[in-house]
Amino acid sequence: MATEKETSKTGSLAGKYLTFQLANEEYGITIMKIREILGIMETTMVPRMPDYVRGVINLRGKVLPVIDLRRKFGLPGVEDTKHTCIIVIDTMQTGIAALVGIIVDTVSEVVQIADADIDRGVTLGSQVDTSFILGMAKVKGDVRILLDIDRILSFAELQHLSGAS
């Protein structure tokens, strides 16, 4: 994981990003990681999980966990709206490919971002934990926060939680 992160920090970050909104901020995830986008649906609660694990859903026979990104980022929770979406991510967890859903306020667009528009190593003085952030991108005058989604969805932490209890 560490080396993967190293390369993504130093290599080119240019490419297409799916942007979405979370508590009035715009974020981006590389579309290479995105499997599909679902409307919000009822989840099955999984007991003894951290509160940001909303539960599990059935995606055409596959059972996958759904993460509430607001809770994960420590943002105030809101009621789901008709714009609330689940973005299904193709993630690598300790070498194993897995699907994970993340809940976001609303999906915005897919944009092409050039390397020159990306500012790395920004430290935010906000409530957002910066270790998840690849960099800040300027798109049409607005700022998008590019996320290192594998790092956000690091389930080593989750497994530790359930294993220890």
Added chain:
Amino acid sequence: MNLTERNDEWRMLVEVFATESMEMLDEVEPRLVELEKNPDPAVINNIFRLFHSLKGGAASLGLQIIRDLTHEAETLLDLFRSKGKKIESAHIDLMCQSCDLTRQIITKLQEEFDDAEFEAEASALRLELVQAVMDLVDDSPPNLEVYPGAHRNYSPSDRAASEAVTKPSSVSAAPSKPANPLPGPNLASSIDELKLDITPEMCVGFAAEADELLEAIETNLVAFEKEPGRTGLLAEAFRAFHSLKGNCGFFGFVDLEHLSHESENLLGAMRDSQIPADRANVSLVLSTLDVCRATVKSIKASGPATIADLEPMVTRLKQALKTTEAPKLGEILIAKGEVSADALQEALEEQEQQKKTKPAATTPVKSEDSAAKDGAGSGKQSIRVDTEKLDRLIELVGELVISEANVANCAELRNLKIDRIEKSIDQLNKITKDLQNIAMSVRMIPIAGLFRKMVRPVRDLARTFGKKIDLQFIGEETEVDKNVIELVSDPLMHLIRNSVDHGIEPPADRTKCGKPEEGVIVLEARHAGGEVWIMVRDDGRGLNRDKILAKARQVGLCTTDGSDLRDEEIYKFIFEPGFSTADKVTEVSGRGVGMDVVKRNIEKLKGRVDIKSSPGKGSSMIIRIPLTLAIIEGMVVQVGAERYIMPTQAILEFIRPTSDLLASVIDQGEVINIRGHLIPLFRIASIFGIRNAITDPTQANVMIIEHEGKSYGLMVDQILGQQQTVVKSLGATLGYMQGIAGAAVMPDGKVGLILDLGGLIPLFLGTQM
């Protein structure tokens, strides 16, 4: 012969020929078997005509291999038809083989319009046919008599074995005779020319096949040791080694090839009685087998294919072979007057030709064919499929079933009351169900392979302990989920070890008790309800109730004097960790580990082990596991807004408690009184943090469940009903969750979690401390 360049018209004709020939073969086969019982000239005529038509058809299409093969079969038949020669069962076998091979060639033709790969195999068979004809013409006593009745000992499914019995006698100059082996370097050089790119997948395929072959060799050798008269078993082992050698050669595993070549030589010499087929030699081959197996394992793990101490092994094998200098096989036969010198010369020439034409690559094909025969008996065909693909298929079928249910239960659609839609939905439902059944059955494989794996350890153990043991199988054909078979292998081994070590008495003791010297261990498998039962039964001394009880009290497992316990309950103490009544610790058992592992592993499979025993007469251990891990029978319960599935087999009963049955002990939690027994009452809602669940037990339902011999009450809101569910893993992401065994997709498409008592009970107990 490359047929692929032929034109479309030719292909069309081949297809027609193939269909017709298949029909003919279907007709020939039962008649051949009939012939064995009743050599009616009319039947012979009939078969002759069918072979003749086959030959004609093949010849007109330029399919030389089939033509030549059927020609020889026809010649042989003609001897019975017009010369009135007596038909031996070996002849029938030969013709059956010809039918099988023809069938294979035709199948291949249908698929790829190419029959070249069968050339070598066909010529070998042809040679046997020629030899049979010569034997009859020379009017020498058919040397098939060497193994009188041998193949009547085989069950009909054991085709490959019976073929092997006839082989050594009727082929006096088959191309692969070990008495005159191909020199190593030549073989190697011919392989270099044919070297292919070996991919890791091919290596895995090689390893799988090699494992099968090695297993076959082992089974045969062990069986031979028991019945030294059955030379056919050696022939079978010989054949398997030969195939292995061929495969190794093809893949360029020189060391392994060398070793199997030497073993093949030794086995061949034993088979032909050139050297004594005694224990020492059999053990030598078995030890070689172990080395081969280790090497194959290394290959499977992409490790080196070299054998470190190859030279000493080879020397030993060669040494054993030299004990009596082996004369050439042909010379023996001439000396015995079984073959004329002319016939020998002819056969040798043909053999020489074969060596030239036979490409190294044909050998793997041959072994694949024999593996298929072993597995499926006559006629049936099977293919190897990646298990991942199978899993995916089953997953998809599961999804289909759910989608189908969604459509079928769609009220809006049904309300339209359109006849055509109704009918289509019914049809869809039927097809989906059939598809599901088939998909589920695909994973099921016969348990025979697992049973056969036990043959060798039992033999070795019996020797170590100086006991005589006859291992018998019942219900080998019982089909069990492949995953279950893999997981049950270790526990079964433990149980068998236990039977050999503790169950069966030494021969002297047995004689004293008036039992036959040889103990019997029976491995039996059968389906019972939704379960498969695997039984290990021995006729040994049985379990000693008093000894177990005394030990249990000594280590504090049992606090009473045991009079209130049933025998079965006492026997179950042997599954406790560290429990052993053995007076001395032996090499294989007695340390008290093992039996608790058995129990743990079986419980992982959602199964259980039952023990029955009668002192002095023997004991049986019964492993009972669900047919498949993929599906469980579960009770769906509701707690708050959540639904959970409890595996049905753990549930004893449901009750709605009245307030006088309930009590709570301060700091100890709640208990419920079930017919005088106080059992702990747990609330799923509180341990899982579910809101809006019923909190008053008198309004709720209590599931009484059994776990590790103790009863517990679990409080749930409602019981929704029983349901078969496909178990899905929660995946790599969430990993192991205590108390949850997996997930299931419910009929409405949402996810329900399957409860795992093994994790749940400690969770409850932990919270109460």
